[in-house]
Amino acid sequence: MEYVVIITIWFLAGFINGLSGMGAGLFAVPIMALFMDMHFIVPITCFIGTIVSGLLAIKFRQEIHIKDILPCLALSIPGAFLGSYILRIIPTFYIKIFMTIFLLTYVSWIIFHKSSQKENADSIIYNGVSGFASGLFGATISFTGPPIAVYVLYTGMNKQKALGLLGTALIFTTGMSAFSHFVSGFYTQDLIKYLSFCTPAAMLGTLCSFPLIKYISQNLFKKILLFIVAFAGVTGAINIIIEILTS
Numbered sequence: 001m002e003y004v005v006i007i008t009i010w011f012l013a014g015f016i017n018g019l020s021g022m023g024a025g026l027f028a029v030p031i032m033a034l035f036m037d038m039h040f041i042v043p044i045t046c047f048i049g050t051i052v053s054g055l056l057a058i059k060f061r062q063e064i065h066i067k068d069i070l071p072c073l074a075l076s077i078p079g080a081f082l083g084s085y086i087l088r089i090i091p092t093f094y095i096k097i098f099m100t101i102f103l104l105t106y107v108s109w110i111i112f113h114k115s116s117q118k119e120n121a122d123s124i125i126y127n128g129v130s131g132f133a134s135g136l137f138g139a140t141i142s143f144t145g146p147p148i149a150v151y152v153l154y155t156g157m158n159k160q161k162a163l164g165l166l167g168t169a170l171i172f173t174t175g176m177s178a179f180s181h182f183v184s185g186f187y188t189q190d191l192i193k194y195l196s197f198c199t200p201a202a203m204l205g206t207l208c209s210f211p212l213i214k215y216i217s218q219n220l221f222k223k224i225l226l227f228i229v230a231f232a233g234v235t236g237a238i239n240i241i242i243e244i245l246t247s
Helices: 002-020 024-032 038-059 066-089 093-110 126-139 145-155 159-183 189-215 218-246
Strands: none
Touching: 002 024, 002 038, 002 126, 002 189, 002 218, 024 038, 024 145, 024 218, 038 126, 038 159, 038 189, 038 218, 066 159, 066 218, 093 126, 093 145, 093 189, 093 218, 126 145, 126 159
């Protein structure tokens, strides 16, 4: 029964990720955390996230160029290895607090800030910072997507380019987190066993989402992305409260 539940979780996670460019970990991690240790969940999520991001990058490969993501990719490397080091010495509880405050603050600012965004209001600095934060949060709590989603919302880029950027960037940032976990010895036989059935389920969910993307308007896509970022923040807050009450 546990395997059926986990397969279902990852199918839905892949489906959500395919529609929005991210969100697999945001959906799967809080549910799996109810019956599985975070030190087990995070490497699984980073590996699967790399695979489903690869499917997304292939789908929207013509929408993105290397110069659009180079700062993000470059700075995700030190972010990922710093995250793996932090994961070993600092409880994830404190990392969750920082991430939750950041995401909820940003979502609140977007909701109450009424000025219009200009498409392609790019910034090399913010691009790089999003990559560093993606690698850092990915390696610690498997949330590689929200920092890059924040950057996508900041730039106001169109849906196709956003999906291409998220897919391409998250292959690298999530992949670096997965590689750092491998180097750090997180990939055990038990973990590989879970990957053997979670990964195909997530891939199938992602592929099933692709025919529906064309029916999502640009405005709806931005709302979905903002909702997922907000969901990550709220989920983090709930997990923090639960940990405090049960400690």
